[in-house]
Amino acid sequence: MKILILSADDFEDMELFVPYYRFKEEGFDVDVAAKKRQKIEGKHDYEIEANHAFDDINPEQYDMLFLPGGKAPAKVRKEDAALQIVRHFMDKNKPIVTICHGPQIMISAGVVQGRHMTCWPEVSKELKEAGAVYEDQEVVVDGNIVSSRMPSDLPFFLREVMKKAKVAV
Amino acid sequence: MKILILSADDFEDMELFVPYYRFKEEGFDVDVAAKKRQKIEGKHDYEIEANHAFDDINPEQYDMLFLPGGKAPAKVRKEDAALQIVRHFMDKNKPIVTICHGPQIMISAGVVQGRHMTCWPEVSKELKEAGAVYEDQEVVVDGNIVSSRMPSDLPFFLREVMKKAKVAV
Numbered sequence: 001m002k003i004l005i006l007s008a009d010d011f012e013d014m015e016l017f018v019p020y021y022r023f024k025e026e027g028f029d030v031d032v033a034a035k036k037r038q039k040i041e042g043k044h045d046y047e048i049e050a051n052h053a054f055d056d057i058n059p060e061q062y063d064m065l066f067l068p069g070g071k072a073p074a075k076v077r078k079e080d081a082a083l084q085i086v087r088h089f090m091d092k093n094k095p096i097v098t099i100c101h102g103p104q105i106m107i108s109a110g111v112v113q114g115r116h117m118t119c120w121p122e123v124s125k126e127l128k129e130a131g132a133v134y135e136d137q138e139v140v141v142d143g144n145i146v147s148s149r150m151p152s153d154l155p156f157f158l159r160e161v162m163k164k165a166k167v168a169v
Numbered sequence: 170m171k172i173l174i175l176s177a178d179d180f181e182d183m184e185l186f187v188p189y190y191r192f193k194e195e196g197f198d199v200d201v202a203a204k205k206r207q208k209i210e211g212k213h214d215y216e217i218e219a220n221h222a223f224d225d226i227n228p229e230q231y232d233m234l235f236l237p238g239g240k241a242p243a244k245v246r247k248e249d250a251a252l253q254i255v256r257h258f259m260d261k262n263k264p265i266v267t268i269c270h271g272p273q274i275m276i277s278a279g280v281v282q283g284r285h286m287t288c289w290p291e292v293s294k295e296l297k298e299a300g301a302v303y304e305d306q307e308v309v310v311d312g313n314i315v316s317s318r319m320p321s322d323l324p325f326f327l328r329e330v331m332k333k334a335k336v337a338v
Binding site: 013014017018021022024025044045046151154155156158159162 | 194213327328
């Protein structure tokens with residue numbers, strides 16, 4: 001199982017690191033990609049090395065895509081290379097798991113039409129306008145998409161994410 | 170499986186929350202105790218409600234004790250009620266899992282003599298002086314005690330903690 005995380009500075013620290021450590025606990029390979037290959041810093045000052053740039057990613061090599069939240073997705077959504085990665089996962093029906101503001105990236109990639117999803121409350125208007133069926137739940141699973149709202153949803157999110165990961169191996 | 174966390178203000182946020190969410194993912198009951206029943210805040214500004222005071226805890230009700238790190242253990246170790254809880258777990262041979270500065274609480278409880286353990290590097294001198302056999306490893310398991318050094322050890326720590334949790338249920 002090889003997992004790709006797309007993020008940027010000002011990620012929500014728990015939303016990135018709690019799944020990151022969970023994947024590592026399970027023995028999965030995890031890569032973090034950002035606009036450039038560099039250290040990125042969360043809203044709460046935790047740092048992680050983005051060991052790849054979006055441009056250098058071959059999405060064929062990954063089994064699951066994880067889009068954490070915070071203010072990072074507002075930056076990631078502006079990057080065509082990142083949106084191409086999202087579209088690859090949708091085209092191949094591989095799992096995309098996302099929380100909080102992460103769905104903004106999927107909105108910009110144009111892949112949420114008709115899909116049941118949740119997100120950070122303030123993103124819900126935009127998600128609905130893009131054609132998704134918004135649900136205010138701890139976690140929503142619709143086919144290859146798993147979505148949650150906020151850090152306190154992480155246990156619910158990870159239960160469903162781990163099910164997808166174990167099927168997708 | 171019922172787990173008790175002992176902490177205080179200035180806990181290391183990832184060290185408390187990553188295991189906390191992991192336990193919740195697994196469906197375990199988790200209580201957080203502090204000197205007083207109140208909200209406590211981590212070094213990185215995450216907050217959690219301590220839903221019990223040390224004085225109100227009946228340790229018989231818990232299967233595992235978790236002592237996260239940061240600057241909180243320096244406060245917790247001064248509280249007799251907290252040290253009595255630690256001694257209960259040692260007397261009953263129930264799992265105590267700890268990371269970073271957490272072992273300081275076990276040192277003050279007088280329970281580390283002859284035990285193989287690890288901790289935050291700067292705590293190692295004190296740990297050795299208290300009679301423990303210090304090992305610089307991601308995770309050290311010695312009977313009922315599981316210990317780790319720092320946030321980046323969390324995946325290794327949780328692998329061993331989850332084994333103890335599943336046996337202890």
